[in-house]
Amino acid sequence: MWSIRMRASSGRTHVSGAETLSRQEDIITVASSFLLRALCHKKGMPSEIVITVEKLKESPSSVAPLPVKTLDCPSPEQAKIIIKQLLKKEGVSEISIKKALSIVYSSTTMRGASLIDIKTGRRLEPDKSRGVRVSRLGLEEASEERLSGILEKLGINTTRVKEALILASKVASCPGIVAELCISDDPDYTTGYVASKGLGYQRIPNIKEKGSLSGGRVFFVKSGSNINRIIRYLEKRPVVVSVEK
Numbered sequence: 001m002w003s004i005r006m007r008a009s010s011g012r013t014h015v016s017g018a019e020t021l022s023r024q025e026d027i028i029t030v031a032s033s034f035l036l037r038a039l040c041h042k043k044g045m046p047s048e049i050v051i052t053v054e055k056l057k058e059s060p061s062s063v064a065p066l067p068v069k070t071l072d073c074p075s076p077e078q079a080k081i082i083i084k085q086l087l088k089k090e091g092v093s094e095i096s097i098k099k100a101l102s103i104v105y106s107s108t109t110m111r112g113a114s115l116i117d118i119k120t121g122r123r124l125e126p127d128k129s130r131g132v133r134v135s136r137l138g139l140e141e142a143s144e145e146r147l148s149g150i151l152e153k154l155g156i157n158t159t160r161v162k163e164a165l166i167l168a169s170k171v172a173s174c175p176g177i178v179a180e181l182c183i184s185d186d187p188d189y190t191t192g193y194v195a196s197k198g199l200g201y202q203r204i205p206n207i208k209e210k211g212s213l214s215g216g217r218v219f220f221v222k223s224g225s226n227i228n229r230i231i232r233y234l235e236k237r238p239v240v241v242s243v244e245k
């Protein structure tokens with residue numbers, strides 16, 4: 001198995017990124033689809049595109065996809081209420097929720113995710129402007145059709161949903177991470193989610209106003225966790241999502 005990663009930027013501004021795992025025979029197809037994505041991004045033409053193709057040193061472990069649910073939500077105001085309710089259920093404190101909201105609703109976006117202590121609201125990622133980028137994640141080949149089938153039934157079988165669900169399923173499997181909050185930084189994409197092992201993947205429509213440049217991800221971390229270990233898992237540990245028959 002190979003890890004394929006893409007990052008596109010314009011000066012110091014991050015334009016787009018993507019990562020997946022691939023079999024050797026699919027490297028060219030996957031890498032060119034990432035290149036195409038970088039060249040056609042809504043946020044504009046990047047001035048630099050980096051594609052990394054790297055053979056994995058360890059074989060991936062597999063996790064099940066989180067169960068998917070789409071909530072009713074008419075507005076960003078309502079979305080904030082829903083986010084608070086869900087995160088509270090997972091033991092995230094008021095102050096940590098506030099901090100997270102200020103990050104994901106800010107118009108300065110990061111390339112990766114912020115890590116926030118569930119009690120104190122403190123940010124734990126070493127590089128606050130970049131964040132932590134989850135990498136080395138993918139979908140087991142035999143599960144591709146099964147996952148498409150599940151999402152098809154829900155009317156959401158898109159690359160974006162698939163990639164977000166795969167990411168959320170890896171993140172939820174990371175020891176020490178309690179929950180995740182995500183808003184796309186794409187101005188036209190207004191559905192976000194809250195995810196955790198217990199809550200599953202809960203989609204929130206109208207999480208932001210159409211045209212808004214804000215977006216981001218926050219991973220909520222159990223107090224006292226070993227941060228380096230968490231980052232190593234998120235960035236380096238190969239994980240594939242596998243759907244049972």
Ligand code: WAQ
Pocket residue numbers: 017019109110111112113131132133134135160161164167182183184185186189191192193203215216217
């Ligand atoms: N690791 C960590 N953070 C990431 C990663 C990653 N691999 N990829 C993106 N981010 C962060 C980064 O701060 C981006 O600004 C932010 O997340 C949003 O990324 O069910 O499209 O790729 O309908 O714009 C979720 C809902 C869509 C899908 C998420 O995110 C659905 C999306 P985007």
Ligand code: MG
Pocket residue numbers: 016184185186
């Ligand atoms: Mg985006």
